[in-house]
Amino acid sequence: MDRPWWQTAVVYQIYPRSFRDGDGDGVGDLAGITEKLGYLADLGVGAVWLSPFYPSPQADFGYDVSDYRGVDPQYGTLDDFDRLAARAHDLGLKLIVDFVPNHSSDQHPWFVESRQSRDNPKRDWYVWRDPKPDGSPPNNWLSHFGGPAWTLDEATGQSYLHSFLKEQPDLNWRNPAVVDEMMDTLRFWMARGVDGFRIDVAHAILKDPELRDNPLAEDAGGFHKPMGAYDTLVHVHDKAHPDVHEAFARFRQTVDGFDAQERVTIGEIHEYDDLGRWASYYGTPTEAGGLSGLHMPFNFGLLNTPWTAAGVRAHVDAIEAVLPDGAWPNYVLGNHDERRLATRLGPESVCLAGMLLLTLRGAPTLYYGDELGMEEVDVPLDRRVDPWGFRSGVPELGRDGCRTPMAWDASPGAGFSEGAGPSDYWLPLHPDHESVNVAAEAADPDSVLSFYRRALAVRNASPALQAGSYRPLDDVPEGVFGFERAEGDDRRLVLLHFGDDDVEVAVPEAYRGAPVALATHDREVEPVGEVFCLGPWAGAVVGPGLTAGR
Structure with a gap:
């Protein structure tokens, strides 16, 4: 396979406050992450993405940056970051960091001067x-x-723009000095070993230069959750002005031109109504044979797709249809802004969702704890801290429930912290942490974690699953999404059943007699015949090559 690492690696997102507390203050930190990188290497992921760890007043938990080239003291120091990067690379892991270019903190020295x-x-x-x-x-x-x-600044009599909290003023990306400073910041982190950047609200950095009013929405309604008054407007002028593509080209040139290492830019792009517009963020062909835009705009479509075989296939086929030549797809099923996968789709779908994510053509991103089947936590009102739920007037927008601490063992504090007790953790533990934790699931061959480990092992050993072509199957029963992946001599048949009943699938002749390389249930190594039976919410990967022993 002649592909860059970011096309074949599985990315694992860490929310630093919640992964592992190394200094005992109840908040996760860089030293804690470094301590647990071996777990991720053993799990089988290829890259780690860190949500923000920069100096910040924490009005939006790090997405309000007061210094783009430092580490917040509660997370550690630059030396801690360097140790984390070195350890990740020693383990063969790539390192991706969040980059927040649309806005800074109102306490950033730039804004202090600006006002x-x-x-x-x-x-x-x-x-x-x-x-x-x-x-x-x-x-x-x-x-x-x-x-x-907009917030009025009484001292100067003008208002400043903030697409999010008033503590998060928007930077002016039409000022060349801002752009140059941001590109230098990318170089700063690449020099420290960063392999890529996840760019926060990437499409929002350039707005209509005339600042025209947004039109009123005829039918107010959000994408995947209600957003209150924000949904009363059609957001055509406050984000995604056409010249944003020039900024993405600058990102790409900066990252690609830094040195001989392969690096990646992944943009948080919320475009749902027009997949062609979403695909435009890959850019246009260049003379060098690549594309001019982001390496990958994040594809959040599965988060809003009906959890049915027909719905999922329709989305996947639509993505395949709009990709520019040379573009590589990607998929996510969870992140720090969404309800936990196990709660959103139901616990019976956790392994099926994992199989889907790890077998589709494209780069998958896993959210920490989803490999354990962690569910959304109903955080008590007196423990909630997320400003979105408080300030929007829509409590359902609060994201605390998907950001709770990782559970490492069955101890009272779940192994998250060696010093602080659970009552001092920045958010409460999930209530079933005594059974849903790394130590317990690692010892159970039937656990969600054990399934994810097998699935990642099969994927990492299969050129077809990492980089092969995608061909959907039409001759499958209702409720089954079937497709074939192929790369050279490696061919895999993937069968996914979205339903509560049992179903029989006619097996293509080329796969009859082949082993089951991976199954959501206890079916590995079983050779298949003319018909394969799938139980409720079950899936299987059929094909020669590595089988995942239990």
């Missing part, structure tokens, strides 16, 4: 405008977190 006066040299590093004559905001744009996207 001092209208003629300050940093004034144009942010988006400032005069209020309307009646004192109302410059336009009708709304913040994701509730209320207008």
Whole structure:
């Protein structure tokens, strides 16, 4: 396989506050992550993505950055980061970090200077405008977190733009000095061993230069969860202006041109109604034979797709149809903004979802704890901390339930911290942590974790599953999504059953007599005949090669 690492590696997202507390204060940190990197290497993932760890007042838990080239003291130091990067590379893991270019903290020195006066040299590093004559905001744009996207600064008489919290002023990406500073920041982290960047709300960095009002929505409604007043507008001017593609080309040139190492840019792109527009973020063909845009815009489509065979296949086929030549797809089923997979899809679907994610053509991203079957936690009101739920007026938007600490063992504190007790953890543990934890599941061959380990082993040994072609099967029963992956001599048949009954699938002749390389239930190594029976919410990978012994 002649492919860059980011096309074949499985990415594992870590929310640093919740993975492992190395200093005993109840908050996860870089030293704790470093301690557990061996677990990830043994699991079989190829890359680790860290959510923000930069200095921050923590108004939005690190997505309000006050220094783009440092480490927040509660997470450690730059030396701790260097040790983490070195350990990851020693274990053969790539390292991806979050990059937050749309906005900084209002406590960032740039913004502190910017708000001092209208003629300050940093004034144009942010988006400032005069209020309307009646004192109302410059336009009708709304913040994701509730209320207008503008806050009046009494000292200078102008309002600044913030697409999120008022503590998160938007940077002005039309100022060349801002762009140059951001590119230098990418170089800073690449020099410290970073292998790639997940770019937060990437499509939002460039808005309509005329700041025109957004039109009213005829039918208010969010994508995958209600967003209150924000859904009353059609967001055509406050994000994704066409010249954003020029910024992505600059990202790509900076990363590709840094040195001889393969690096990746992955953009958080929320485009759901027009997959062609989503695919445009890959960019256009270049003279060198590649594409000019992001290496991959994140594909969140499965998070909103009906959990049925027909729904999932329709989404996958639609993605395959819109990809530009040379583009590589990707899929996610969970992250730090969504309800836990096991809760959203149901615990009976956890292994089926894992098999889907790890066998589709494309780069998969796993969210920490999903490999254990962790469920959403109903965090008590007095323990909730996420500002989105508080400030938007839509409590359901609170994301605390999917960000709770990782459980490593069955001890009272679940092995998350050696110092602090559970009552001092920044968020409470999930209530079933005594059984849903790494130690317990590692010892149980029938656990969710054991299944994920087998699935990753099969994927990592199969060129077809890592990089092969995708061909959906039409001659399968209703409720079954079947497809074939092939690369050279390696061919795999994937059968996924979305339903509560038993179903029989006619096996293509080429796979009759072949072993079951992977199954959601106890079926590995069983050679298949003319018909294969799948139980409720069950899946199997059929094909020669490595089989996953229990």
